[in-house]
Amino acid sequence: MITGAAYVSALAMWAGQAEESGPRVRELRTFIMGHFGPDLYRFAVAILAVSVVMGALLGLVARFLVACRDRMARRRVRSPYGLALESFCVVAALHTAWVAWAMARRPALYAKSFYIQGGLRRLVQIVVCDVLGPTGVTLIGFALLLVYLAGPRAQWSFWPGRLRRAIGVPGAACIAVLAGFLFGLSRPQPPELSFPASPAPASGQKPVxxxxxxxxxxxxxxxxxxxxxxxxxxxxxxxxxxxxxxxxxxxxxxxxxxxxxxxxxxxxxxxxxxxxxxxxxxxxxxxxxxxxxxxxxxxxxxxxxxxxxxxxxxxxxxxxxxxxxxxxxxxxxxxxxxxxxxxxxxxxxxxxxxxxxxxxxxxxxxxxxxxxxxxxxxxxxxxxxxxxxxxxxxxxxxxxxxxxxxxxxxxxxxxxxxxxxxxxxxxxxxxxxxxxxxxxxxxxxxxxxxxxxxxxxxxxxxxxxxxxxxxxxxxxxxxxxxxxxxRNHGHGDHLFGDxxxxxxxVIYDPRVNVGRxxxxxxxxxxxxxxxxxxxxxxxxxxxxxxxxxxxAPALTGGDLAPTLAYSETEIWFSEEVSPLSADGLRIPYPDVEQITEVDDLHHSEMVMRKEMMPTIVASKHRMARDERFKLVYMPTRKGARYMLFDTLADPEELHDVSAEHPEETARLGAELRAYILRDPNLTMRNGVAVPRDAVSSARPEVSGLAGTTFHAAVLPP
CATH class of the missing domain: 3.40.720.10 (Alkaline Phosphatase, subunit A)
Structure with missing residues (x-):
């Protein structure tokens, strides 16, 4: 147990030091430790405790396997150093097998430490995850375990009898059951769905x-x-x-x-x-x-x-x-x-x-x-x-x-x-x-x-x-x-396309049970x-x-009245949001690190800076759409810009047809502006949605991060 605890703890401490280097990283690390050092030190102790528990568990298993091998080989006397060395090697082998099996089941969790590092580590993960898989790792691990227990090759012919003497028939059965269990873990069985042929009876006594x-x-x-x-x-x-x-x-x-x-x-x-x-x-x-x-x-x-x-x-x-x-x-x-x-x-x-x-x-x-x-x-x-x-x-x-x-x-x-x-x-x-x-x-x-x-x-x-x-x-x-x-990757940056x-x-009500x-x-x-x-x-x-x-009426075949869907963008994480910035289709403001702050009064959470909220809200893109047309509103430095898309003829929304359909642009524009004005904090100035407070107090000499960004970039002339 001590050998296992020492081995895993040493690996954990070594892995924990694998950090990026450089002046900026060192500066950031100094800042973090100055503000959150006690919390992180306590967490480091918790990690060390977990490593000791994991190592002790592996050490216990290793000691049992070494004892089994000794009994099968009829080895009576062992040097303490030889026993410690063999236990250490068995612990290392068990830990390696456990990591390989876990990696084969959850490859994304290990990619940063293995595949992304390149070289031998990359090759190891490819072999483990793509060639062997969980089943292959399980079978190889179990085969190596049997080889180890069998001892030197010259004694393999005596293995069955010695195994019975070492652990007995119940022990052998346990090993077989363990092997089957591990094999089953590597091959999860998919579920089988079944649904009643008719709707479930409505019950007035039990709420759903x-x-x-x-x-x-x-x-x-x-x-x-x-x-x-x-x-x-x-x-x-x-x-x-x-x-x-x-x-x-x-x-x-x-x-x-x-x-x-x-x-x-x-x-x-x-x-x-x-x-x-x-x-x-x-x-x-x-x-x-x-x-x-x-x-x-x-x-x-x-x-x-x-x-x-x-x-x-x-x-x-x-x-x-x-x-x-x-x-x-x-x-x-x-x-x-x-x-x-x-x-x-x-x-x-x-x-x-x-x-x-x-x-x-x-x-x-x-x-x-x-x-x-x-x-x-x-x-x-x-x-x-x-x-x-x-x-x-x-x-x-x-x-x-x-x-x-x-x-x-x-x-x-x-x-x-x-x-x-x-x-x-x-x-x-x-x-x-x-x-x-x-x-x-x-x-x-x-x-x-x-x-x-x-x-x-x-x-x-x-x-x-x-x-x-x-x-x-x-x-x-x-x-x-x-x-x-x-249009890049992610969500919340723009409203082009659906x-x-x-x-x-999808709503499944067992009391209805009819596909619609x-x-x-x-x-x-x-x-x-x-x-x-x-x-x-x-x-x-x-x-x-x-x-x-x-x-609810639609669940029983009833019709729904036509309506419009509305949506709006969220914050932009970077000043450069392609293709919006390149095309001048967004109001620029600083990166996410500069528009957020730590709320020390409430669990050190990340929150928006209060002075930035007017800029964030006014810079949002917004859309309104019916079952055919979709109108996207975008505030820019030069005022509001609208794009209309015919989603039936152009489902990917690549072509602005506002010029071809001015009546639809006007209709959806009126609906969208009415929706925007339902926000009590917003008003319209020259067609651009702006915070009410900003309009009433806007002055050219306004200073500060939010004031400068907002009044210079959002308020139209």
Whole structure:
């Protein structure tokens, strides 16, 4: 045990020192340690403790294997040094095998330490992940274990008898069972979905459960049999809304709209870094109303759902990671600890170091499903629940587990995105066609892994006799741009094309159980009133109306009135947002590091600088669309610019047809300006949306970061 603890601890300390160097890095490190040193030192001690536990476990197993080998070889006397040396070698071998097996199952988690480093490390990961895979690593490891236990080759003929003497028949049986268990872990069985042939009987005695199954960055065009085969089975018994749009294609404001039924200007969350005063209020969200109606309200998520720990939407049980400066630093420290990842990336490991929930490449759909089922089983079976499950595997870096990481990718690809699209958006080189194809295929594999996780949850609900009274909603918080037509990668930067704002929306009500497709435009704000009607909950008072309308009639074949979808961009992370900056289509403001600050009064969270909020809000691009035309409004230094797209003739929105359709431009422009003016903080000046306070107090001599940027760049002459 001591040998194992010393070995793993030494590896962990060595890995923890693998940091970037340079004057700027040293300066940043000095600043961080000066402000957060005590927290990070305590976390370093926790990492050391985990390494000791992991090493002691390996040491215990190694000592048992050495003892078994000695008994089979009838070795009576051992030198202490020889025993320590052999134990050390066995510990090293066991640890190497564990890392290889974990790497084969979760390649994205190890890519930064192996593949990205190039050379021998790159070759090792390719062999482990692409040639052997989890099954190959398991079989080779078990074969090497048998070879070790058999001893020198001259004694192999005596191995069966010695094995029986060493561990007996029960021990041999245990080894066989262990081998089968490990082999089964490397070959997970896909779930089997089944749905009742007829609708479930309506029950006036038991309220229905509500289950929201969501995936980050889930595009509507990926809802198909290729990438989501299980959920397309669900769609055959559900209502599919083919034209569902979100108000803001970023997670924080989007989820606030999904769960409140209100637009961003109404609920006030308009960026991913809202200030404390914008969050510390009663949002009258759906979870709150369901909780008051006697429901358990729960949210379970991974790194993409840290918003739920930063805002109170009424969930009584929140299983979501934190998000603040200290957590980000802990996350960085954890990702460097490659020797510990095989243990940390397990259910036990996540309990030892909960920060693993925040590690992006560790977004594991199977582990998240386990947490979902644990949460469901903790509560009473007769109490209805309102549950949100939010998966992050489909968010970049798209860390799909095996075998999904290579389901759609080319085995010959050797570029920087072999196993993931790193969170670091710039690797120093522009993506070529092969890189782009690889990134898209990684995304598709990640979506497929989430699809299977969705299916497993539904299967487990059926086993628990909960399926017949659970309404299931499938959705995405926003879509994703994947380099289509030179529009780069990500979400929230622009509104060209529907890839970022168009998401799947599927509602399965077992009391209906009829497959339908609805082609009318629907919006994120429509979900909450729909759920209130389906669950027979009271709507908010007239004084605080929702911005959406119920979609419940569509579930039984009713028609929906035509409506418009509205959306707006979020903050820009960099001053250079191609193609917007190159074409003069954006109001420039500083990079994200300069427009945010640390809120020391509230858990060291990152928030928007208060003086920057007028600039951020006024610089947003906004759009309004019907079932054919889409109008995009863009404030620029020279005033407002509008582009109109015929989405039926030009679905990729490459051609501005505002000149050919002036009447549509005028109609949608009037609707869009009316929508913008619903924000009490905005007004229009010469066709540009600007904050009311800025108009009343604008002076040429205004100084300061926000004042200079805003008055010089946003206010038209």
């Amino acid at each position: 459960n509500i289950l929201l199954l969501a995936a980050d960055s889930l595009r509507a065009d990926r809802f198909n049999a290729r990438t989501m085969p299980y959920m397309t089975q669900l769609a055959e018994h559900a209502t599919v809304f083919e034209k569902a749009y979100v108000s803001v294609p970023r997670t924080f404001p989007s989820w606030t709209s999904w769960l409140t039924g209100r637009s961003p200007h109404h609920h006030g969350i308009v960026t991913m870094f809202p200030r404390w005063e914008d969050r510390a209020k009663d949002f009258d969200a759906a979870p709150s109303r369901f909780r008051r109606a006697g429901y358990r309200t729960m949210v379970v998520t991974d790194f993409v759902g840290d918003i739920f720990s930063r805002i109170d939407l009424g969930f009584s049980e929140v299983d979501a990671p934190a998000f603040d400066v200290v957590e980000l630093l802990r996350e960085s420290m954890t990702q460097r600890e490659t020797p510990l990842l095989p243990l940390l990336h397990t259910r036990i490991g996540r309990r030892l170091l909960p920060i693993m929930h925040e590690v992006n490449p560790a977004a594991d759909p199977e582990l998240l499903v386990d947490e979902v089922l644990e949460t469901i089983d903790r509560g009473p079976r007769d109490q209805p629940f309102f549950m949100t499950v939010f998966f992050g595997t489909s968010h970049f870096p798209y860390p799909a587990p095996a075998p999904f990481h290579k389901r759609f990718t080319s085995p010959d690809y050797r570029g920087p995105y072999k196993y993931s699209k790193p969170v670091e958006l710039d690797l120093g080189a522009k993506e070529n066609d092969e890189d782009i194809a690889q990134i898209r295929n990684l995304y598709d594999g990640a979506v497929a892994s989430v699809d299977q996780a969705f299916a497993r949850i539904l299967e487990e609900l059926r086993k628990r006799n909960l399926a017949e009274r659970t309404i299931v909603v499938l959705l995405g918080d926003h879509g994703e741009q994947l380099f289509e037509f030179g 890839k970022q704002t168009h998401v799947p929306l 497709r609805v082609s009318r435009i629907v919006r994120d704000v429509d979900l909450v009133p729909t759920l209130y009607e389906l669950a027979n909950l009271a709507q908010p008072p007239v004084s605080e109306p929702l911005d959406g309308r119920s979609l």
